Amino acid sequence: MQGNDACVEASIHAGARFYAGYPITPSTEIAEGLALRLPEEGGVFIQMEDEIASMSAVIGASWAGAKAMTATSGPGFSLMQESIGYASMTETPCVIVNAMRGGPSTGLPTMVGQGDVMQARYGSHGDYPIIALAPASVQDMFDLTVRAFNLSEKYRVPTILLSDAEIGHMRGRFSVAQKVEVYDRILRTDRVWHDGFAYDESLVPKFPVFGKGSRVHVTGLSHDIAGYPRSEVEVHEDLVRRLHEKLAIHLEDICKIETLHPNSKKMIVTYGSPSLAAREYVAGREGVGLIVLKTIWPFPEDLLRTAIEGSKQVMVVELNLGQVFHEVERVAGCMGCTNVTLLSKVGGEVTAPSEIEAAFGGAS
Amino acid sequence: MEFFDLFREDRWPHMFCPGCGIGTVMNCFHRAFSNVGMDQDKTVFVSGIGCSSRIVGYVRADSIHTTHGRALAVATGIKLANPDLNVIVFSGDGDIGAIGGNHFINAARRNVDMSVFCINNFIYGMTGGQVSTTTPYKSFSTTTPYGNKEVPFDLSELAVTAGANYVARWTVRNVKELMASMEKAMQKKGFSFVEIASPCPTSFGRKNRMAEPRQMFEWLKIVSVKREKSVAWGLDQLDLNVGGQISVGEFIERNRAPYGVIA
Numbered sequence: 001m002q003g004n005d006a007c008v009e010a011s012i013h014a015g016a017r018f019y020a021g022y023p024i025t026p027s028t029e030i031a032e033g034l035a036l037r038l039p040e041e042g043g044v045f046i047q048m049e050d051e052i053a054s055m056s057a058v059i060g061a062s063w064a065g066a067k068a069m070t071a072t073s074g075p076g077f078s079l080m081q082e083s084i085g086y087a088s089m090t091e092t093p094c095v096i097v098n099a100m101r102g103g104p105s106t107g108l109p110t111m112v113g114q115g116d117v118m119q120a121r122y123g124s125h126g127d128y129p130i131i132a133l134a135p136a137s138v139q140d141m142f143d144l145t146v147r148a149f150n151l152s153e154k155y156r157v158p159t160i161l162l163s164d165a166e167i168g169h170m171r172g173r174f175s176v177a178q179k180v181e182v183y184d185r186i187l188r189t190d191r192v193w194h195d196g197f198a199y200d201e202s203l204v205p206k207f208p209v210f211g212k213g214s215r216v217h218v219t220g221l222s223h224d225i226a227g228y229p230r231s232e233v234e235v236h237e238d239l240v241r242r243l244h245e246k247l248a249i250h251l252e253d254i255c256k257i258e259t260l261h262p263n264s265k266k267m268i269v270t271y272g273s274p275s276l277a278a279r280e281y282v283a284g285r286e287g288v289g290l291i292v293l294k295t296i297w298p299f300p301e302d303l304l305r306t307a308i309e310g311s312k313q314v315m316v317v318e319l320n321l322g323q324v325f326h327e328v329e330r331v332a333g334c335m336g337c338t339n340v341t342l343l344s345k346v347g348g349e350v351t352a353p354s355e356i357e358a359a360f361g362g363a364s
Numbered sequence: 365m366e367f368f369d370l371f372r373e374d375r376w377p378h379m380f381c382p383g384c385g386i387g388t389v390m391n392c393f394h395r396a397f398s399n400v401g402m403d404q405d406k407t408v409f410v411s412g413i414g415c416s417s418r419i420v421g422y423v424r425a426d427s428i429h430t431t432h433g434r435a436l437a438v439a440t441g442i443k444l445a446n447p448d449l450n451v452i453v454f455s456g457d458g459d460i461g462a463i464g465g466n467h468f469i470n471a472a473r474r475n476v477d478m479s480v481f482c483i484n485n486f487i488y489g490m491t492g493g494q495v496s497t498t499t500p501y502k503s504f505s506t507t508t509p510y511g512n513k514e515v516p517f518d519l520s521e522l523a524v525t526a527g528a529n530y531v532a533r534w535t536v537r538n539v540k541e542l543m544a545s546m547e548k549a550m551q552k553k554g555f556s557f558v559e560i561a562s563p564c565p566t567s568f569g570r571k572n573r574m575a576e577p578r579q580m581f582e583w584l585k586i587v588s589v590k591r592e593k594s595v596a597w598g599l600d601q602l603d604l605n606v607g608g609q610i611s612v613g614e615f616i617e618r619n620r621a622p623y624g625v626i627a
Contacts, residue, residue: 018445044444049470053437056430056467060410060441063428064449068441086431193372193424210426210442211449213405217372217421219429228375229421229429 008033010145017043018068020057030071051076055083071097085124091156111348138172166273203246255300264289383577385562396546412459416483433464461497472526485564493567529554
């Protein structure tokens with residue numbers, strides 16, 4: 001099956017019951033798959049008039065109680081930014097799959113790129129928190145789709161599955177655990193007129209789902225714990241800082257990386273489709289280790305720090321002109337490792353093991 | 365139902381300017397909602413951005429104040445995810461005619477079961493009086509200091525053409541008719557659209573020699589004509605105000621199958 005097909009099955013397993021989207025290569029198979037599968041599971045599929053409407057419908061469905069998602073690629077992801085910020089501000093659980101293709105603009109519709117990493121983090125306006133996961137195989141497309149839903153439900157934050165054209169279209173086997181671990185948002189159904197956004201030490205408010213008599217008010221304006229619009233300095237500051245803090249105190253749960261020979265003299269850091277070539281290059285080679293980032297945002301800097309401790313050289317491999325590179329440079333720099341290089345590739349093709357060898361092989 | 369059973373007393377007084385028509389709309393809606401007897405706990409209020417959209421923040425029910433223009437798309441998601449909910453949208457001419465125009469025609473085409481109340485004040489009120497897609501031809505605004513060079517949209521005719529099941533337009537002077545249309549809209553299966561021509565003396569009136577609320581009410585009286593008698597109807601259905609008129613009345617009532625119901 002394709003990576004995109006694995007995402008479809010994973011969504012069903014994770015409990016997704018609503019999809020709204022707009023066709024765009026290379027994500028379309030997810031829409032087509034869910035158009036078929038969701039009605040079988042009592043869910044709803046709708047093709048909206050554009051990506052702005054798609055993301056808006058996802059937010060509405062989530063407040064009506066459904067686990068909701070959409071899938072898109074670069075141009076559509078740009079249109080969704082408005083409502084991604086709204087989902088973050090209103091703490092609306094939802095999953096957005098972005099199958100990255102070559103950009104900027106319409107770019108390379110059918111070919112791979114990884115130029116949306118910073119957009120995934122900072123694409124909407126204002127200071128907002130986000131989670132982004134990066135699958136690196138068909139199995140990951142299944143596992144990380146489920147994880148994206150779980151994290152989104154748990155922390156009430158929009159979660160992005162930052163896939164790419166190669167991972168989405170790659171064919172391979174994947175296995176499904178006997179019991180897929182699924183997390184559902186914690187609901188409250190009492191009258192919440194004055195504290196609809198009240199929170200405990202987890203910093204995550206319980207979810208007052210529509211239609212249960214909660215009578216909650218939701219707004220993208222700066223709001224107090226009642227959900228009412230407020231423009232006082234303290235109210236806005238408390239809100240924005242808490243939205244970030246609710247992820248910051250749970251980084252251990254959110255951040256995941258995969259390592260092979262950590263703390264080797266030479267380390268490769270990568271994510272998504274280039275990790276296939278990196279894996280091949282590292283296999284059986286002495287003194288070279290590999291780090292595959294599975295969580296990209298929040299940036300897993302503690303895990304990275306531990307994995308590169310004592311390393312002399314770090315090379316980042318990514319399909320853009322350097323995005324994760326600057327994050328790695330910052331983290332490695334703090335450890336005293338200044339030999340951080342970038343193997344950058346654009347053009348729509350994945351990195352080959354020989355290119356890694358050429359860029360990294362001789363140097364020491 | 366008492367007024368403050370429907371509205372949040374703790375958020376009173378509201379933010380609307382003196383002479384604004386939104387208070388009248390809220391009043392009419394309170395009565396219509398009471399008469400229809402809709403379950404408040406099974407009703408979700410949705411809005412976009414602008415003065416009219418602030419209504420949902422005063423309603424004592426599940427309510428969501430979304431981004432500019434997106435109310436109908438959010439409302440579509442709510443209704444489809446839980447068809448047991450009644451969905452009511454308060455919106456304005458900015459949301460419906462401009463930034464959310466595509467969502468408007470497609471929501472009407474899909475005929476999703478919801479009631480949309482659009483308060484058309486012919487201007488961007490909250491941002492201080494810029495031209496809107498419904499500002500009458502040659503009228504003044506802060507961004508048309510030499511007069512509006514564009515002809516306005518007729519939102520109600522647009523809703524009819526796009527496929528809505530029920531469409532009516534009244535001014536805030538027609539309180540009885542407005543209440544009756546609101547009731548009909550809430551009871552109608554499918555997409556219902558009620559447009560309310562409403563005065564904004566602060567932003568529209570001030571620029572068009574109608575700074576006094578009374579003057580705006582008089583203007584609405586003079587320009588509103590029953591749809592079948594209006595010049596607009598005779599000349600070109602899509603050209604509101606071409607004859608300096610606002611056609612009012614019930615525009616259509618039909619029973620196309622709502623979204624998801626295959627006839």
